[in-house]
Amino acid sequence: MNFNLYKYILGISDNSLILGQRMGALTGHGPSLETDIACTNISLDLFGQVRSYYQYAAKIADDGRTEDDIAMLRKEREYLNVLLVEQPDTDFAFTMARQFLFDVYHLLFLTELQKNKDLTLSAIATKSMKEVSYHQRFSSDWIKRLGDGTEESHLKMQDAIDTLWTYTDELFHQTEADKIMVSEGIGVDVTKLKDNYYQKVNNVLEEATLKIPESKYFQKGGKEGIHTEHMGYLLSDLQYMQRTYPNMEW
């Protein structure tokens, strides 16, 4: 098995799985019916993308595991998502800020992945891009509505952006598997997306009358499997059914 390609695919798709889990957990808890539906729709798109990636990863691993095993039965240290997507729904501003800070990256990343010479990854990227551009439109809209809204909503959105900012730099961190895949012409060189990312994010923040955080302190670890304390709680929800009733099927 091409272990690096396998890890590389998980590095991409675990982000969508964990963010999808966060958004899906809001079912019935959204601040209004419309936003509730939007969050679960975003979750559904992300899970759909994850299925394609994991089916491909299972084919490469070729060790009898299915897409479901990969999604449900790994240990915390084996999940390779960035710390940003596992951060909790402190309030709705956090939910939208997390989504926005990821969406901008996600779209830039998929735009590059689409040009990939690995045809499967390229096909998944092309399909996903269309969906993610709707996500980004939705989350950017909320950044502006809350940022440029009432005094209270502005404060909350600024707090969410300031808090989550510390996780943005990790998006551009390369793991060993990333570096090897880039050198083989399959991986996307994320370091090259950084300037464009902050440019796009800053434009929206300015339009939302929000302050661009100046902090130079960043946290990373998720891509190497070292997660924040929130991840364990998230996984115990995500994995509950498969752990309680092993091999159960829908």
Added chain:
Amino acid sequence: MLILTITEQNIDNHLIPILAQVSDPEIPVLSIMDMGVVRSAIIENDVVKVQITPTYSGCPAMDVIGDDIKKALQEAGYESEIELILSPAWTTDWITPKGRKDLERYGIAAPLEAEADKEALLGEKKIVKCTNCGSTNTRLVSQFGSTACKAQFQCNDCQEPFDYFKCLK
């Protein structure tokens, strides 16, 4: 799952009437043929091989559509194999003119062109036509609707709430 790239639709004429009976479970008036999700259907050694493509990645209807195709073909006396393909990605351009009319009759506004779609979904222009009275004096309620492919609108004139099928290109 195998991801294949197919360049053009290749559907055996004998199979068209059978496949046309199958519809999207979430939009029962719309045949899968008019939705453009069937990319190829050929008879090989007495087995029908059908390739379908999802509208949205997470569309839960795809599994049901696959099962329904198998059932329809079985009733017509065919064994079949269904394959899900991702490339080229489905676009709303593949909905046929008849399909667009069926959507409208069902109360779902058909997708606009990409640029107009963006303006409609940002609430910049009132261009989405009410499926009840035909007025374009409508407003966006939410960019996301009852299924992944739709947005919610409401008519300012007749107050009818309706879905708009989002442009996907």
